[in-house]
Amino acid sequence: MNICLKKSALFLVIFSALFLGACSDNPKKKSNKSLFESGYGEGDGSQVEVIGAGGQGNIDGYNVGLNEDGSIGIDPSELGADLEPIIYFEFDSYIINDKGLSIIKHYAEILEENEDEAIVLLGHTDERGSPGYNLALGEKRAKAAKESFMLYGIEDKRIEVITLGESQPMIEGSNEMAWSQNRRVEIKIK
């Protein structure tokens, strides 16, 4: 029960911040099946359909079910919006600025209190430059964030790093406004 509460607390901190940042719609009832959203998916699972180029007949689908959608109900106003779990970067850079460090410090402290929790750091880039390079750059950013977490005492094994490159922008658009929002590392609970 205690653990459960702690988990909830961490979860609430991160997700309410996210909602604030994204100006989300009405919060819904949280599913108790999964406390944590699979942050890097849209939460709707994933399917692929393989089709032969000949067009005749489909090969069996290659399906990998991921978590179901899990939303939570909480009043976002209870939490500070300036501590949304996102670290932003300059173009083609993976240097974490002071603002980013204070965000990492904040979540590192929460993790300290929730010893059973692990996080995923999702590295993203803007759309400019080549996709392959951006995939690596996204990882560099996430790894830089991971190192900072480790400096604040979080163990290596509690932090997973995933890069998504330029494939999942936060904001659509080809302008500096959008790009500055898309060059980011998102902190998600595993």
Add this chain to the structure above:
Amino acid sequence: MKKNVFVIALFLMFWQQLSLADLTIEISSSSDNALPLAIIPFDYAVGTKQPKTDVAKVIAADLFSSGKFKVLPNVRLPSLPSSLGDVDFTEWRDLDVDNMLLGEISMSKKGLYNIKLTFIDLLRKKEVISKRWENIYENNLRQVAHKMSDQIYQEITGVRGSFNTKIAYVTVKKVSGKKKYSLDIADSDGFNSQPLLRSNKPIMSPSWSPDGKNMAYVSFERGRSEIIVQSLNGKMRKVVASYEGINGSPSWSPDSKKISVTLSKSGSADVYILTLATKKLRRLTYNFAIETESVWAPDGNSLFFNSDRRGKPQIFQVQLGTGAIKRITFEGAYNSNPAISPDGNFLAMVNSSGHFNIGLLDLETSEFNIITNTYLDESPSFSPNGEMILYAMNDKGKAKLAIVAIGNSMTKILSTESGEVRAPSWGPFID
């Protein structure tokens, strides 16, 4: 299992309506230095059912898009000869027309099409190409047209045409707010598009095997990057790299037996070679910086890749024999995503000194030129004859493909009505 089948059926239903659109083509600029060409409207034998494909039009579009030909509009044709004997050479000389294409289409006994095409050199006054195709299905008329375009291209430029080839690319569409990804292949002119894979998660970096049988690509279908090799007929599909960290940028060896990949399992992104039959890995780069986007030299003896070991990404070359690494690009602050021409003489890359365009480096003379003038250009891929480059770009916030002819400014833009297109890869010659 039942549920799975149902899901696929559902997917098919809404994707069916999404993917009916071929890529639409738009020519953004033209070339002054083009050879005038007359294409006489084809002669349809009595009783021939008018096919949906206008073979003459397909050939005209192919040749025009190369930037090397300009086709005389039909209204300006002074006469409509049906054979070499009918041609009044002086009237064509007066119009400065050097070449002429004649065609005859008739029905075969089987109800299929017979096509005879003749290409005439009006200066030397002789037939230089004469071809017959028999019992052709209506659906294959475009292919016949592309084959003829290839022959004409070779006659005039001395280089084999690459119109009768395929391209692969990824389309992204939004369906009720969710992004849907599809790996498609199409004819080089964007027609006859067919999906190879559809996914809710991003698909990246498709790469044709040089033998034309398989496609390697990056899929995020399990939440993180993995490299998958899939046969074009869809009968084989394998995850070949799913290491911790990045699994990206697959590129085929010239013999189609290995792929070079980017893995970050040992810390930072480095280039490895994966032998497909044995799954054996060979690490090529050892550097804490980013090393990625490798591509094989046509002789198979070296690879080009990009690295930010000097702070910003630049292209380097690593020799497989000695492991020696040499820096290749020096123009501009940012050079990534190398592509090597089939003859090994030219390197294309994403180049930036503020704007992102495709640069072309002559590896023999070190002459460097920016060859595109579109916006946020990336993912260059050479046509198999080395005469054109297919790449991705951004047009007013929308991702599209473009084909630029090297040596002239002719650019053709390929786009989908309903979504975005990116990550193109030009397939090999189809023999």
Add this chain to the structure above:
Amino acid sequence: MMPFIFRYPISSFMALLIHVVLGALLVMIPQNKVEVMKVSLVSTEDSVEEKTQSENKTPHMKTFAVDSKQIQLQLEKIKQQEQKKLNQHRQLAKQTQAEKKRLVEIKKKQKIEQNKLAAEKRNTLNLKKIAEKAKKDTKLAEKQRLVAKKKAEEAEKKTKKLALEIKKRDLKNKQLATETLLQQEMAEEAAQERKLSKAKDMQNLKEVYISNIASTVRSNWRTVGRVSHKAECTISITQTPRGNVSSVKVHSCNRYSTNLFKKDAEKAVYRSQPLPKPPVDELFERKIDFIFKP
């Protein structure tokens, strides 16, 4: 005697005048002087005879001894005068002789002068003729060139080429025209100043003619393939008098010349039809060879 008088009228007149004066002196002076006169009468030409007569009359001499002495003196005086006159006469004769010689020489000189003049006249005439001929030749060439140019221009109009191409070609034609003009001027100067032979002129014109053809072919060069700028071949053309090409051979190529280059060079020749005409008809060649470099 008479021709002599006619020949030397001044000398004859002088001689007569002297005789008349001497006769007058004999009549007018005193007696003694008359004898002198007598003697003097037979003098000059028959003086020897006179002498013998006087020898024969020696007794008389005695009688007139004093007188004879005087006479002797007179005679000597006369003799001296006579001698003087003779000398004068001789001098005169000498002078006339020199005068005669001088005249002959003058005449000779005049004749040479005349010949010279005639020769010079002939020379200047020749020069004029040569210059006119040269001018005529170049004019003819110019005219033919203009006609050819006009024709080419008309053909161009007809072909409605792209403005750029027309510009390019015009520029080349202009260059060609100035080149030709320059060469013609040079030829003209050469004809006037260095009296160049016609053969040499023709040779120059022939070079102009072939370079005309070569540059027309060059201006019709067109390729969309990759061709080395170092490619070089010899083109051999067989043409009809109207400038139509009956055959083209592209040969003796260097190693940069691809098959495409050879094919496109051949097409450039066909595109250049009709080939430029020669400046003068006799320069027409059925077979033309030149080195082609795009």
